[in-house]
Amino acid sequence: MSTARARSLTHEDPAGVDLQTALEALADPVRRMILQDLAAHDDWTRACGTFDLPVTKATRSHHFAVLRAAGLIEQRDDGPRRLNRIRRPEFDQAFPGLLAAVLDVSGR
Amino acid sequence: MSTARARSLTHEDPAGVDLQTALEALADPVRRMILQDLAAHDDWTRACGTFDLPVTKATRSHHFAVLRAAGLIEQRDDGPRRLNRIRRPEFDQAFPGLLAAVLDVSGR
Numbered sequence: 344m345s346t347a348r349a350r351s352l353t354h355e356d357p358a359g360v361d362l363q364t365a366l367e368a369l370a371d372p373v374r375r376m377i378l379q380d381l382a383a384h385d386d387w388t389r390a391c392g393t394f395d396l397p398v399t400k401a402t403r404s405h406h407f408a409v410l411r412a413a414g415l416i417e418q419r420d421d422g423p424r425r426l427n428r429i430r431r432p433e434f435d436q437a438f439p440g441l442l443a444a445v446l447d448v449s450g451r
Numbered sequence: 452m453s454t455a456r457a458r459s460l461t462h463e464d465p466a467g468v469d470l471q472t473a474l475e476a477l478a479d480p481v482r483r484m485i486l487q488d489l490a491a492h493d494d495w496t497r498a499c500g501t502f503d504l505p506v507t508k509a510t511r512s513h514h515f516a517v518l519r520a521a522g523l524i525e526q527r528d529d530g531p532r533r534l535n536r537i538r539r540p541e542f543d544q545a546f547p548g549l550l551a552a553v554l555d556v557s558g559r
Contacts, residue, residue, distance in 0.1 A: 362483075369474055370471065370474035370475050370478045371471075375470075438556055439555065440548045440555070441549075441556070443552075444551075445549065447547065448547075
Protein backbone atom coordinates (compact mmCIF):
# COMPACT_ATOMS: atom_id res chain seq x y z
CA MET A 344 0.00 0.00 0.00
CA SER A 345 1.33 3.41 -0.92
CA THR A 346 1.49 5.77 2.04
CA ALA A 347 0.63 8.75 -0.15
CA ARG A 348 -2.45 6.95 -1.41
CA ALA A 349 -3.56 5.95 2.06
CA ARG A 350 -3.04 9.48 3.34
CA SER A 351 -5.48 10.80 0.73
CA LEU A 352 -8.26 8.72 2.25
CA THR A 353 -9.76 11.20 4.69
CA HIS A 354 -12.99 10.06 6.27
CA GLU A 355 -15.68 11.86 8.22
CA ASP A 356 -17.65 10.18 10.96
CA PRO A 357 -21.40 10.56 10.28
CA ALA A 358 -21.86 11.82 13.84
CA GLY A 359 -19.84 14.92 12.87
CA VAL A 360 -21.64 15.55 9.58
CA ASP A 361 -24.38 18.19 9.36
CA LEU A 362 -27.69 17.59 7.60
CA GLN A 363 -26.85 20.05 4.82
CA THR A 364 -23.69 18.12 3.89
CA ALA A 365 -25.56 14.82 4.04
CA LEU A 366 -28.37 16.06 1.79
CA GLU A 367 -25.97 17.60 -0.72
CA ALA A 368 -24.07 14.31 -0.92
CA LEU A 369 -27.32 12.40 -1.52
CA ALA A 370 -28.61 14.92 -4.08
CA ASP A 371 -26.62 13.45 -6.98
CA PRO A 372 -27.71 10.56 -9.19
CA VAL A 373 -24.21 9.09 -9.63
CA ARG A 374 -23.58 9.11 -5.88
CA ARG A 375 -26.92 7.40 -5.33
CA MET A 376 -25.89 4.75 -7.90
CA ILE A 377 -22.75 4.09 -5.86
CA LEU A 378 -24.74 3.85 -2.62
CA GLN A 379 -27.35 1.54 -4.19
CA ASP A 380 -24.56 -0.71 -5.41
CA LEU A 381 -22.86 -0.80 -2.00
CA ALA A 382 -26.15 -1.41 -0.21
CA ALA A 383 -26.71 -4.46 -2.41
CA HIS A 384 -23.30 -6.04 -1.66
CA ASP A 385 -21.40 -7.18 1.42
CA ASP A 386 -18.98 -4.73 3.04
CA TRP A 387 -15.52 -4.50 1.44
CA THR A 388 -16.44 -6.59 -1.59
CA ARG A 389 -16.74 -3.73 -4.11
CA ALA A 390 -13.63 -2.07 -5.55
CA CYS A 391 -13.86 1.48 -6.92
CA GLY A 392 -12.84 0.48 -10.43
CA THR A 393 -15.64 -2.06 -10.76
CA PHE A 394 -18.60 0.31 -10.45
CA ASP A 395 -20.47 0.83 -13.70
CA LEU A 396 -20.77 4.62 -13.72
CA PRO A 397 -21.38 7.02 -16.63
CA VAL A 398 -18.56 9.40 -15.61
CA THR A 399 -14.83 9.91 -16.11
CA LYS A 400 -12.28 8.52 -13.65
CA ALA A 401 -11.64 11.99 -12.17
CA THR A 402 -15.34 12.62 -11.63
CA ARG A 403 -15.69 9.16 -10.10
CA SER A 404 -12.93 9.98 -7.59
CA HIS A 405 -14.68 13.23 -6.74
CA HIS A 406 -17.95 11.42 -6.04
CA PHE A 407 -16.23 8.91 -3.73
CA ALA A 408 -14.55 11.80 -1.88
CA VAL A 409 -17.90 13.56 -1.38
CA LEU A 410 -19.43 10.34 -0.03
CA ARG A 411 -16.51 9.89 2.40
CA ALA A 412 -16.81 13.52 3.57
CA ALA A 413 -20.53 13.02 4.26
CA GLY A 414 -19.90 9.91 6.34
CA LEU A 415 -21.71 7.73 3.81
CA ILE A 416 -18.90 5.37 2.82
CA GLU A 417 -15.64 4.02 4.16
CA GLN A 418 -12.73 3.03 1.92
CA ARG A 419 -9.52 1.10 2.38
CA ASP A 420 -6.75 0.07 0.05
CA ASP A 421 -6.07 -3.61 -0.52
CA GLY A 422 -3.04 -3.80 -2.82
CA PRO A 423 -4.06 -2.19 -6.10
CA ARG A 424 -7.75 -2.19 -5.21
CA ARG A 425 -9.65 0.42 -3.20
CA LEU A 426 -12.45 -1.36 -1.39
CA ASN A 427 -15.67 0.18 -0.11
CA ARG A 428 -18.41 -0.22 2.40
CA ILE A 429 -21.54 1.84 2.99
CA ARG A 430 -21.57 3.17 6.59
CA ARG A 431 -25.17 2.28 7.06
CA PRO A 432 -25.35 1.68 10.84
CA GLU A 433 -23.36 4.82 11.72
CA PHE A 434 -25.18 6.99 9.18
CA ASP A 435 -28.57 5.66 10.31
CA GLN A 436 -27.71 6.60 13.88
CA ALA A 437 -26.84 10.17 12.87
CA PHE A 438 -29.71 10.57 10.37
CA PRO A 439 -32.45 8.07 11.25
CA GLY A 440 -34.46 6.94 8.25
CA LEU A 441 -32.77 9.24 5.72
CA LEU A 442 -30.69 6.67 3.86
CA ALA A 443 -33.55 4.15 3.78
CA ALA A 444 -35.92 6.78 2.37
CA VAL A 445 -33.46 7.76 -0.36
CA LEU A 446 -32.37 4.23 -1.31
CA ASP A 447 -35.95 2.91 -1.37
CA VAL A 448 -37.03 5.55 -3.87
CA SER A 449 -33.77 5.34 -5.88
CA GLY A 450 -34.23 1.64 -6.24
CA ARG A 451 -37.75 1.78 -7.63
CA MET B 452 -57.39 38.30 -5.96
CA SER B 453 -55.21 39.40 -8.87
CA THR B 454 -55.36 36.98 -11.78
CA ALA B 455 -51.73 37.64 -12.66
CA ARG B 456 -50.72 36.81 -9.11
CA ALA B 457 -52.79 33.63 -9.04
CA ARG B 458 -51.40 32.60 -12.42
CA SER B 459 -47.87 32.75 -11.03
CA LEU B 460 -48.72 30.05 -8.50
CA THR B 461 -47.73 26.93 -10.41
CA HIS B 462 -47.71 23.79 -8.33
CA GLU B 463 -46.27 20.35 -8.88
CA ASP B 464 -47.92 17.23 -7.55
CA PRO B 465 -45.39 15.22 -5.48
CA ALA B 466 -46.31 12.11 -7.48
CA GLY B 467 -44.76 13.78 -10.54
CA VAL B 468 -41.59 14.96 -8.80
CA ASP B 469 -38.36 12.98 -9.15
CA LEU B 470 -36.09 12.20 -6.21
CA GLN B 471 -33.34 14.51 -7.48
CA THR B 472 -35.69 17.51 -7.48
CA ALA B 473 -37.00 16.59 -4.02
CA LEU B 474 -33.50 16.26 -2.53
CA GLU B 475 -32.30 19.52 -4.10
CA ALA B 476 -35.31 21.31 -2.63
CA LEU B 477 -34.59 19.85 0.81
CA ALA B 478 -30.85 20.60 0.62
CA ASP B 479 -31.20 24.23 1.66
CA PRO B 480 -31.33 25.52 5.23
CA VAL B 481 -33.82 28.34 4.54
CA ARG B 482 -36.21 25.98 2.78
CA ARG B 483 -35.96 23.58 5.71
CA MET B 484 -36.79 26.48 8.06
CA ILE B 485 -39.95 27.13 6.03
CA LEU B 486 -40.90 23.43 6.13
CA GLN B 487 -40.24 23.18 9.88
CA ASP B 488 -42.45 26.20 10.45
CA LEU B 489 -45.27 24.81 8.30
CA ALA B 490 -45.01 21.38 9.93
CA ALA B 491 -45.51 23.03 13.32
CA HIS B 492 -48.69 24.90 12.32
CA ASP B 493 -52.12 24.02 10.96
CA ASP B 494 -52.62 24.11 7.19
CA TRP B 495 -53.34 27.54 5.67
CA THR B 496 -52.55 29.44 8.87
CA ARG B 497 -49.12 30.75 7.84
CA ALA B 498 -48.78 33.68 5.41
CA CYS B 499 -45.56 34.10 3.40
CA GLY B 500 -44.77 37.50 4.89
CA THR B 501 -44.85 36.22 8.46
CA PHE B 502 -41.96 33.74 8.23
CA ASP B 503 -38.87 34.86 10.09
CA LEU B 504 -36.20 34.19 7.45
CA PRO B 505 -32.68 35.65 7.10
CA VAL B 506 -33.11 36.46 3.38
CA THR B 507 -34.40 39.22 1.09
CA LYS B 508 -37.96 39.24 -0.21
CA ALA B 509 -36.84 38.14 -3.70
CA THR B 510 -34.85 35.23 -2.29
CA ARG B 511 -37.79 34.30 -0.10
CA SER B 512 -40.06 34.14 -3.18
CA HIS B 513 -37.51 31.94 -4.94
CA HIS B 514 -37.45 29.50 -2.02
CA PHE B 515 -41.25 29.24 -1.96
CA ALA B 516 -41.24 28.61 -5.73
CA VAL B 517 -38.66 25.81 -5.36
CA LEU B 518 -40.78 24.21 -2.61
CA ARG B 519 -43.90 24.38 -4.81
CA ALA B 520 -42.01 22.85 -7.76
CA ALA B 521 -40.85 19.97 -5.57
CA GLY B 522 -44.38 19.22 -4.38
CA LEU B 523 -43.47 20.18 -0.82
CA ILE B 524 -45.89 23.06 -0.26
CA GLU B 525 -49.17 24.39 -1.58
CA GLN B 526 -50.04 28.09 -1.64
CA ARG B 527 -53.20 30.09 -2.19
CA ASP B 528 -53.98 33.78 -2.12
CA ASP B 529 -56.40 35.10 0.46
CA GLY B 530 -56.79 38.82 -0.24
CA PRO B 531 -53.38 40.39 0.34
CA ARG B 532 -52.00 37.31 2.08
CA ARG B 533 -50.45 34.24 0.46
CA LEU B 534 -51.22 31.28 2.68
CA ASN B 535 -49.29 28.02 2.86
CA ARG B 536 -49.59 24.38 3.75
CA ILE B 537 -46.97 21.64 3.76
CA ARG B 538 -48.10 18.79 1.44
CA ARG B 539 -47.14 16.17 3.94
CA PRO B 540 -49.56 13.31 3.10
CA GLU B 541 -48.98 13.58 -0.66
CA PHE B 542 -45.22 14.00 -0.33
CA ASP B 543 -45.01 11.09 2.13
CA GLN B 544 -46.82 8.88 -0.35
CA ALA B 545 -44.35 9.77 -3.12
CA PHE B 546 -41.24 9.68 -0.88
CA PRO B 547 -41.99 7.54 2.18
CA GLY B 548 -40.04 8.59 5.25
CA LEU B 549 -37.98 11.29 3.53
CA LEU B 550 -39.66 14.36 4.97
CA ALA B 551 -39.84 12.86 8.46
CA ALA B 552 -36.12 12.02 8.35
CA VAL B 553 -35.20 15.55 7.26
CA LEU B 554 -37.53 17.39 9.64
CA ASP B 555 -36.56 15.24 12.63
CA VAL B 556 -32.89 16.06 12.19
CA SER B 557 -33.53 19.73 11.29
CA GLY B 558 -35.57 20.17 14.43
CA ARG B 559 -32.93 18.86 16.81
